[in-house]
Amino acid sequence: xxxxxxxxxxxxxxxxxxxxxxxxxNGQYVKIAEAKxxxxxxxxxxxxxxxxxxxxxxxxxxxxxxxxxxxGEIFVxxxxxxxxxxxxxxxxxxLLEPKETKHTGDVKSSLTVEELEWI
Amino acid sequence: xxxxxxxxxxxxxxxxxxxxxxxxxNGQYVKIAEAKxxxxxxxxxxxxxxxxxxxxxxxxxxxxxxxxxxxGEIFVxxxxxxxxxxxxxxxxxxLLEPKETKHTGDVKSSLTVEELEWI
Numbered sequence: 400x401x402x403x404x405x406x407x408x409x410x411x412x413x414x415x416x417x418x419x420x421x422x423x424x425n426g427q428y429v430k431i432a433e434a435k436x437x438x439x440x441x442x443x444x445x446x447x448x449x450x451x452x453x454x455x456x457x458x459x460x461x462x463x464x465x466x467x468x469x470x471g472e473i474f475v476x477x478x479x480x481x482x483x484x485x486x487x488x489x490x491x492x493x494l495l496e497p498k499e500t501k502h503t504g505d506v507k508s509s510l511t512v513e514e515l516e517w518i
Numbered sequence: 519x520x521x522x523x524x525x526x527x528x529x530x531x532x533x534x535x536x537x538x539x540x541x542x543x544n545g546q547y548v549k550i551a552e553a554k555x556x557x558x559x560x561x562x563x564x565x566x567x568x569x570x571x572x573x574x575x576x577x578x579x580x581x582x583x584x585x586x587x588x589x590g591e592i593f594v595x596x597x598x599x600x601x602x603x604x605x606x607x608x609x610x611x612x613l614l615e616p617k618e619t620k621h622t623g624d625v626k627s628s629l630t631v632e633e634l635e636w637i
Contacts, residue, residue, distance in 0.1 A: 402586075461519075471524045473523075
């Protein structure tokens with residue numbers, strides 16, 4: 400029953416592409432992440448995934464187009480849609496997705512984190 | 519499959535305490551609202567409700583404490599918990615809750631909006 404300050408939580412993150420859980424509601428996790436560089440292509444078969452950019456710029460590559468998000472911009476990747484987040488410079492973001500969502504879907508890569516942690 | 523710019527969507531709102539839907543994912547609606555003054559006391563029996571302040575300050579009064587949120591701060595009101603949002607000055611916020619969540623729970627007031635609109 401405490402409030403969550405995004406900047407305070409972000410200051411605790413020291414790895415790129417490793418989301419941390421900050422809240423839970425209605426079977427969903429709210430996560431934050433810092434990123435720079437390229438994620439792997441993946442999809443989530445049964446889960447929609449929301450990205451909100453808090454600072455910086457994030458491009459979500461889709462197979463047929465790219466979506467570039469700046470601070471205060473949101474994109475929802477629909478379930479089943481292949482995507483690859485890319486950030487040329489460091490970006491801070493908030494994510495929302497079901498608790499059962501796997502980090503990189505069914506793709507295993509060196510970036511994959513099996514069990515995300517609360518922060 | 520378009521991105522959503524929070525500031526653009528907020529600029530389309532001209533009423534206080536009347537959330538508008540901006541996105542849908544996993545059975546949840548993402549909403550934005552502008553507010554000033556006092557909401558009514560209410561609760562949502564089966565739904566947790568997330569508040570994220572985008573600009574300004576929002577106090578969420580609970581029966582035993584108050585939670586004051588500034589820009590970039592989040593609070594999740596657990597299901598069943600009575601709450602009353604209050605904003606002495608204009609505040610802009612993002613909300614997340616299940617699609618079936620009623621605006622003022624089972625309470626009817628002059629502020630109640632039966633069918634929230636997409637924006």
